[in-house]
Amino acid sequence: MFIDYSKIKVKAGDGGSGCSSFRREKFVPFGGPDGGNGGKGGDIIIKTNSNLATLIDYRYKKSYKAKRGQHGQGKNKNGKNGEGIILEVPIGTVVKEDGELICDLIEDAQEFIAAKGGRGGKGNAVFATSTDQAPTKWETGQKGEEKVLELELKVLAEVGLVGFPNSGKSTLLSKISAAKPKIADYPFTTLHPNLGTVAKDSYQTFVAADIPGLIEGAHKGKGLGDKFLKHIERAKILVFLIESVSNDISGDYNKLLNELGAFNEEILQKSRIVVISKIDLIKDKEGININLNDEIPVIKVSSFSGEGLEKLIYTISGFLGEK
Ligand SMILES: Nc1nc2c(ncn2[C@@H]2O[C@H](COP(=O)(O)OP(=O)(O)OP(=O)(O)O)[C@@H](O)[C@H]2O)c(=O)[nH]1
Ligand SMILES: [Mg+2]
Incomplete structure (x- = not known):
């Protein structure tokens, strides 16, 4: 079946939160801060594939959600980045948001980030300074972008x-x-x-x-x-x-x-x-x-x-x- 239009919902992954933690070791009464940073959320990427001729995949599945970043942990362990999602479309696909053109994909293997994953939050280890050696401060991860996108195929032929x-x-x-x-x-x-x-x-x-x-x-x-x-x-x-x-x-x-x-x-x-x-x-x-x-x-x-x-x-x- 030939499908040349679809409206989809995409949600990039949220960033993981930073961690607040202090080193605990035997015989060390005051361990320093060792909370790791959160990982970045996965992006939603739209990419052309010359083997595709229609937007049929997007007729059935209309919602896409990338993985979130993992939270930071103690012992300076940073959270892993969330996995992104690549949405493959035929060459000639136009992407619109709120009726406005945001990308026209006219070459093979051309890609762009349609929704950015959230940045990971910093853990407390990052906030240590000479005057504050035991910060408890940490950040939450940023939210991933969430969008409603219109995909429209306009075939490319001279x-x-x-x-x-x-x-x-x-x-x-x-x-x-x-x-x-x-x-x-x-x-x-x-x-x-x-x-x-x-x-x-x-x-x-x-x-x-x-x-x-x-x-x-x-x-x-x-x-x-x-x-x-x-x-x-x-x-x-x-x-x-x-x-x-x-x-x-x-x-x-x-x-x-x-x-x-x-x-x-x-x-x-x-x-x-x-x-x-x-x-x-x-x-x-x-x-x-x-x-x-x-x-x-x-x-x-x-x-x-x-x-x-x-x-x-x-x-x-x-x-x-x-x-
Ligand atoms: N005699 C003759 N018949 C032709 C020629 N070209 C096509 N036909 C015939 O005309 C009919 C229609 O051909 P298609 O190529 O399907 O026409 P189309 O313009 O694509 O038609 P639609 O897809 O319905 O718009 C078929 O029976 C063909 O065999 C030709 O050069 N000479
Ligand atoms: Mg015909």
Whole structure:
């Protein structure tokens, strides 16, 4: 199951308290202070793992508590630090607290401390001075931080494939990359984003994301709605797929643009390429009339025959090279 949002509660470990104690030895009437310090509480760390693709772990377990530091003891024994917890998330996870972004994890094995463990308290041995050789003072440990965090996954892909259901997005991704998304001859086959790495040659690769199909009214919740559009917010280039058998290619293009714009105007600032898909179904290829009122490349492609695929990959690479 693909999960791209979860709200979790985290509590870092409390620091252990310092100890107040005095040395007791035979024949030593007044032993000095020997209370050790408390250990530090465990941190809650959030870390990316490139093998993860969803936040599913956080759908079931929503509360995480790191261990507390041990208390200090006599004989100058310091308490052990509490063990921290590492919460692994997919690359592209955004962490928010009170609606504010606190970290955007965009690299592999990137980590940050989401909640700090409390400092351990000092034991009485630390407070000994020349004038006070028998201090009884000691500190309690600091509390560990406690937070409610929102985890939101926004996949990281340079290229986003958008189009109506059944337009051939997943098939295209499966032809230009090693990804194996589900493909079928009915709308809404794809129910979550799929990522694929496309290699132009051994030097240049890019990641493309295939998202569920859009329909007119998606921004009002029609079809699968617009909840997957956040996954193309980080893309640099959008590839619009429109079936060659459509009666109104430019009308379809404008409908798709409208849906994207209704979701987030800024998406319209991205570079665009239009792919006329399934061109193998058309005999008179030159006869396809495209008037988009837009200065963008239009490429006729067939994922079945392979026609146009190389041109598409080169055009995308060219755009990415300019950035
Ligand atoms: N003739 C032909 N059929 C194609 C081509 N590409 C895809 N198809 C077919 O079109 C149908 C839909 O393909 P998908 O790749 O699942 O389409 P999609 O856009 O991912 O669909 P959703 O996930 O539902 O949005 C499948 O039956 C494919 O076999 C093509 O280039 N030529
Ligand atoms: Mg699909």
